[in-house]
Amino acid sequence: MKSFALSLLLCTLVLPAAPTLARQAPPMPPAISPEQMQQAINRVKEADSNHDGMITRVEWQTYRTAQFSHFDRNGDGVLSEADRPRLAGRRNGGRLAEMMALLDQNHDGQVSRAEFVNGPMPAFDQADLDHNGVVDGYEIKQAETRLP
Known part of the structure; x- marks a missing residue:
């Protein structure tokens, strides 16, 4: 009886919020090619600021902070359509648009x-x-072995 009451309580709390949660779900990241995956792995390795072979989420955020100025080609403080032609050639323009939307x-x-x-x-x-x-050395090796 106790588990039924708990289940009922959870349903009354979660189900009304389900449509709101569904609307707020972020878009899925776009699929990437093996070359792009290798580039991503290389960027993860570059983010290892203390060279201990492990990359923390904080190190990754610090790395991204430094990369922002590189991507903001016109120096206006935001990434926008004005930066796209300089960032992406014809073959990567669609992927860049997807990442910007994400x-x-x-x-x-x-x-x-x-x-x-x-x-x-x-x-x-x-x-x-x-x-x-x-992300530790083992996980980086695993990512590299998943490449075709």
């Missing part, structure tokens, strides 16, 4: 520094197999 949390058509640094981290999350917030 990072643009307030849907204003631009990605601020905060959105870029604190936004979804698909490369890190895919490499962090045990989801402990740290």
